[in-house]
Amino acid sequence: MTIRRLAPLVASLLGVGAAHCNSNPPPESQTPSTAQPPPSSEPVAVTPTPAPSASAMPPASDTSASSGASGSISAEITTRFAHDSNLFGFDLYQRVRTQKGNIVVSPASITTALTMAWAGAKGDTADQMRKVLHLEGTPQEVLQSAGKLSSALQEPTRPIKFRIANRLFGEKTYKFESPFLESTKAAFGAPLEAVDFIKAPEPTRVRINAWVEEQTEKRIKDLIPAGTIKPDSRLVLVNALYFLGDWQTPFDKEKTKPSPFHVNATTKKDVSTMRREDRLRFVQQDGLKALEIGYKGGQMSMLFVLPDKVDGVEALEKSLDNGKIADLVSALKPQTVNVEVPKFEINPSASLALGDRLQEMGMTLAFNRRTADFTGIANPPSPDDKLYISQVFHKAFVKVDEKGTEAAAASAVVMMRATAMPMPEKVAQFHADHPFLFFIRDNATGMILFNGRVADPSAK
Structure with missing residues (x-):
């Protein structure tokens, strides 16, 4: 039985290393849940159209943040996703910190990539992911909060460079649910790019890595390791962050x-x-x-x-x-x-594989080819074609000097079928x-x- 894999990939312009995760926990029973609404329209097939030109997340009409000239974020809804991301980030760091030496991660990047996948999860799979990610509110509220926050962080009046880019790379012959595509594009500005996983998995991996490199000013390279994209891969969800800021007062x-x-x-x-x-x-x-x-x-x-x-x-x-x-x-x-x-630069050569750590945190069903329920992303007639997460990769970079800080991050989720002085x-x-x-x-x-x-x- 060949079940399609949904492989999450996470890359960040701060730095982290890589490992493989191939474990599949035994199947667990699932009970009905209303964590995600059922799709309201027919699935759509990916057609081999040219890649969308817009890559950075745009302020969508229903998710843009209202911020003043200072770029401040005042609405309560924009802080909710930030709070959830921090809670998840500290939970994950407790497992990453066992790595020796310098470490850099972007909890914001990892949370965003996994939340895009969660937006298409259902039943117990969605419930587990929600718990691990500390997401609060309905799916619509979570996506709205994430969208508003992303738009506000990229407020053009801010005298720093901060860019968030999201993209879905989908197998051109596979059918995806249109409500999922519409919601991720509206909330995360994540267009779908048609690729050929079946006949050209390695060139597709190179293409995805090149996109990440482009979005992170060439700071995040080789996010997805060789051999991790297979002919039965069906979807890769990618988030990339880039930050460049000067100190308010530079060091001499x-x-x-x-x-x-x-x-x-x-x-x-x-x-x-x-x-x-x-x-x-x-x-x-x-x-x-x-x-x-x-x-x-x-x-x-x-x-x-x-x-x-x-x-x-x-x-x-x-x-x-x-x-x-x-x-x-x-x-x-x-x-x-x-x-x-001290001045410092953290620039790891390898990506960090987060699959094992996420399963230790309780996200087991999403990584199990027999129990994962991502029918909100794709609902094929054959159970052999359903999606599950095969791996999540993360890579980050950071450089601090007298002028300021440069940082970048990228995350990918790969899915395969199965005061006064x-x-x-x-x-x-x-x-x-x-x-x-x-x-x-x-x-x-x-x-x-x-x-x-x-x-x-x-x-x-």
């Missing part, structure tokens, strides 16, 4: 000098370290220090979290969740800070001379776009 390059960085309690290396003294939002509490440095325009920032102990980053990672980060951000106060932060105060010290964590955040919604660990700034 002349002050950047080599300084020792303690990789662990016994080893240190000289690394290129940026220096400045400025009034920034800072807090020291509970065995850690946190510092926020804003990007131009003030809508986004990078949060640095540094444990007091040289070897304290593992314990810090274990203790953090979305609520603790929110509390930490609330505790930040403007203060004069003497800052020393205070009184004078003491200057605070924030010297990141040992492993620390970082978070690139949207300040209005708190959405974490990229986050990771710097264990060794000299390693790329």
Whole structure:
């Protein structure tokens, strides 16, 4: 029996590595559910038309965010998807952090790619995905929230470059449900591109990777590893993010000098370290220090979290969740800070395979060829042709220097058939001379776009 695979692929311009996941848990019973509405029209066959030219997510008429000249996000609905994404992101990071060395991931990219797949899931499969992704509200509300947030984050008046691009790559002979295609295009700006998985799986893989590379300014390469796209692949859902932002106040390059960085309690290396003294939002509490440095325009920032102990980053990672980060951000106060932060670049050569981790989190039915229910995406007459998720890949990149930050991410889901100035105060010290964590955040919604660990700034 050949069941078509729906392979999710996730790539991010922050950095992560790769592994394979071929496990299929035993089938589980399914019970009827109303998590997704049934399709309201006939399925449509993919025709081999040219690829759509519009790639970045446009503000659709019913999903555009209302934001002022400052690009702020005020509507409550735009924050809901950000909150859900953060909850899922911390759950997933607890499984990714076991990887040694530098890490970078984009929870926003992974959530978006999986939410597109969830939009076509039904029954227990949809229920499991909703629980793991922490999605709240009806499918229509979730998609509306995601669409409004994406449009707001790309507000053209913001003095940073932030691009979100989504696309569906579908087998040209396979029939997809038109309501699914319409909803993903309206909410995520994700057009369907017809490809030939059956006769040309490898050229199709190369084509998808080239699209990701183009959307991420060539920062995310080879998102989908060789050999992972098969003749029975039927759909790949891809999200790509690109971020380029200058610091509100850049670091002076002349002050950047080599300084020792303690990789662990016994080893240190000289690394290129940026220096400045400025009034920034800072807090020291509970065995850690946190510092926020804003990007131009003030809508986004990078949060640095540094444990007091040289070897304290593992314990810090274990203790953090979305609520603790929110509390930490609330505790930040403007203060004069003497800052020393290393320049760093995280650019992994391989993608990270997330299938095993997602199943450990409870998303088992979607990866099981016998129990997956994605009939909202395609509902073929033969059960041998139904879709399931074969793998989810993620890759990210981040680079921090005196001018600012460049970051990118891509995600793919592959489916196969089967304030006021205070009184004078003491200057605070924030010297990141040992492993620390970082978070690139949207300040209005708190959405974490990229986050990771710097264990060794000299390693790329």
